[in-house]
Amino acid sequence: MRTIPSLAVSLALATALGDATAWADAGARRMLVVQRAFPLEIILPNMLLMGATRAGNMISATLDEVTVNDTRPGNRSWRAAVSATNFVTGDGAGPKTVSNASVSYWSGPTTETSGSGTRAPGQATFNQRVPLSAQQTAFRASKGPQPTSTSWRPTLVITIPATAPVGTYTGTVVHSVA
Numbered sequence: 001m002r003t004i005p006s007l008a009v010s011l012a013l014a015t016a017l018g019d020a021t022a023w024a025d026a027g028a029r030r031m032l033v034v035q036r037a038f039p040l041e042i043i044l045p046n047m048l049l050m051g052a053t054r055a056g057n058m059i060s061a062t063l064d065e066v067t068v069n070d071t072r073p074g075n076r077s078w079r080a081a082v083s084a085t086n087f088v089t090g091d092g093a094g095p096k097t098v099s100n101a102s103v104s105y106w107s108g109p110t111t112e113t114s115g116s117g118t119r120a121p122g123q124a125t126f127n128q129r130v131p132l133s134a135q136q137t138a139f140r141a142s143k144g145p146q147p148t149s150t151s152w153r154p155t156l157v158i159t160i161p162a163t164a165p166v167g168t169y170t171g172t173v174v175h176s177v178a
Contacts, residue, residue, distance in 0.1 A: 039071035056162035077142035084132035089167030101133040104157040117147030
């Protein structure tokens with residue numbers, strides 16, 4: 001399975017909402033990362049600012065589209081997988097951590113497709129979200145002899161521990177396809 005870091009995610013925890021709002025409005029850069037391994041590739045967003053919340057809350061954000069293009073000849077199938085690192089902040093007294101077990105993912109349905117075949121989301125609804133403490137299936141597909149493309153807009157959900165200190169937390173969500 002080919003693996004690339006797909007998304008650097010930042011999250012701010014603040015003592016007052018005003019503090020967090022300034023950080024969240026600072027302007028998110030949007031970039032794409034393409035895993036070029038023709039004839040199978042994954043294209044995905046590179047950065048997401050989740051925004052800000054307080055300790056003990058849940059925060060979620062929908063990513064830009066993730067796309068898998070499959071131009072391999074013949075009838076083939078693929079599986080896109082996803083996992084995450086812990087989210088960490090540092091305040092000079094050592095890093096603080098929000099465990100990747102508190103980071104959940106749900107792929108949602110397809111948003112765009114081309115070519116014939118079957119496609120199956122790993123988690124079609126919010127209630128099916130899965131923790132990213134271990135690698136999870138984001139999407140699966142199988143195709144006929146023609147090229148296909150499959151896109152979806154996943155959502156990250158982070159449950160912030162009530163004991164999490166104020167800070168900007170950064171983690172990485174990793175997608176792969178094989």
